[in-house]
Amino acid sequence: MSLIVMGIETSCDETSVAILHDDTLISNITATQDVHASYGGVVPELASRAHTQNIIPVIHTALQYANLHKKDVNVVAFTLGPGLVGSLMVGISFAKSFAQALNLPIVAIDHLYAHVFASFIQFPNEKHEVPSFPFLCLTASGGHTQLLRVKDFTDIEIIGQTIDDAAGEAFDKAAKILGLPYPGGPLIDELAKKGNPFYFSFPKPKVADFQFSFSGLKTSLLYLVRDNLKDDPGFINKYKEHLAASYQRTIIEILTEKTFKAAETFGFKNIVLAGGVSANSELRKTFIDKGKELGYKIYIPPLSLTTDNGAMIAFLGKILYERGITSSLDVKQYATGEKYKKYHSKG
Ligand code: KG4
Numbered sequence: 001m002s003l004i005v006m007g008i009e010t011s012c013d014e015t016s017v018a019i020l021h022d023d024t025l026i027s028n029i030t031a032t033q034d035v036h037a038s039y040g041g042v043v044p045e046l047a048s049r050a051h052t053q054n055i056i057p058v059i060h061t062a063l064q065y066a067n068l069h070k071k072d073v074n075v076v077a078f079t080l081g082p083g084l085v086g087s088l089m090v091g092i093s094f095a096k097s098f099a100q101a102l103n104l105p106i107v108a109i110d111h112l113y114a115h116v117f118a119s120f121i122q123f124p125n126e127k128h129e130v131p132s133f134p135f136l137c138l139t140a141s142g143g144h145t146q147l148l149r150v151k152d153f154t155d156i157e158i159i160g161q162t163i164d165d166a167a168g169e170a171f172d173k174a175a176k177i178l179g180l181p182y183p184g185g186p187l188i189d190e191l192a193k194k195g196n197p198f199y200f201s202f203p204k205p206k207v208a209d210f211q212f213s214f215s216g217l218k219t220s221l222l223y224l225v226r227d228n229l230k231d232d233p234g235f236i237n238k239y240k241e242h243l244a245a246s247y248q249r250t251i252i253e254i255l256t257e258k259t260f261k262a263a264e265t266f267g268f269k270n271i272v273l274a275g276g277v278s279a280n281s282e283l284r285k286t287f288i289d290k291g292k293e294l295g296y297k298i299y300i301p302p303l304s305l306t307t308d309n310g311a312m313i314a315f316l317g318k319i320l321y322e323r324g325i326t327s328s329l330d331v332k333q334y335a336t337g338e339k340y341k342k343y344h345s346k347g
């Protein structure tokens with residue numbers, strides 16, 4: 001029997017709803033919130049308000065695009081956490097009410113583990129090879145940076161993670177220092193294409209093998225800019241491409257060195273890159289080139305599935321539902337932490 005799963009994602013600043021028909025994504029609609037641009041980061045209260053405004057139109061558009069009626073949906077999956085509480089609550093309340101009205105099962109999904117499987121999602125008329133288990137996953141997003149051992153959809157272990165800022169946060173904070181709007185990652189990516197990645201050098205953090213740290217890097221950019229602005233008020237403008245390229249190179253080197261070291265240490269053959277930072281053009285290229293050179297299979301989701309999206313929620317929702325894992329109506333959002341074992345297992 002074919003299955004139609006709706007996935008609802010509202011953990012941060014994207015209101016995203018997707019419809020999955022079996023393995024195939026037939027619609028994925030995202031309303032991005034521009035309201036945060038001038039604040040250098042997401043303002044929680046503004047995010048919840050925008051989700052409230054966007055959720056109904058996004059649901060309608062997603063159904064329309066899939067050429068379906070709400071009665072065609074079989075399962076409703078939604079992000080339970082981690083994320084901003086107010087934002088999560090909009091998606092969760094909507095999902096529960098929608099499911100209750102239509103008498104449908106619900107599946108609560110951990111946002112971080114949904115990112116991991118974005119590479120598995122198929123598009124109509126273009127089937128691609130998906131990663132085989134076990135694999136190593138680097139999830140680098142605005143809120144997290146983790147190296148994961150993934151043995152199965154419900155068997156994930158953390159090998160290492162950041163002890164302070166996430167990689168995406170390092171991009172966003174650098175953008176703020178350079179006077180660029182939020183989210184800064186895509187803007188640094190664009191600027192870096194025109195700069196010399198070896199013009200400036202930044203120190204790399206000294207942390208244990210599979211841990212990450214990005215707050216020192218951000219501070220060294222801040223001091224470099226502050227010191228140079230004293231003598232040259234036009235410093236940022238003159239050097240922004242080189243600053244972006246050199247800073248980005250440092251982040252990419254850290255992510256790449258640690259990931260490939262983990263792959264070698266733990267004997268993985270397959271490496272998956274996931275999360276918003278996996279949209280970075282230079283990071284994608286570096287992983288693919290290094291994978292070829294060292295004999296690893298590299299999987300990276302298409303750009304549309306790197307940053308937050310309902311499709312990855314629908315996909316993991318479908319997998320769990322098929323394994324008999326559903327949630328009760330009293331599940332509650334969580335802001336932080338690794339709760340996936342609790343929600344992604346039977347009983
Ligand atoms: O996965 P995501 O959409 O949200 C979280 O779960 O956090 O990731 C958002 C992060 C932001 O920090 C954003 O700046 C970063 O991903 N990002 C990028 C690029 N596109 C998005 N970072 C570097 N280069 C990009 N092209």
Ligand code: ZN
Nearest residue numbers: 141276307308
């Ligand atoms: Zn995310």
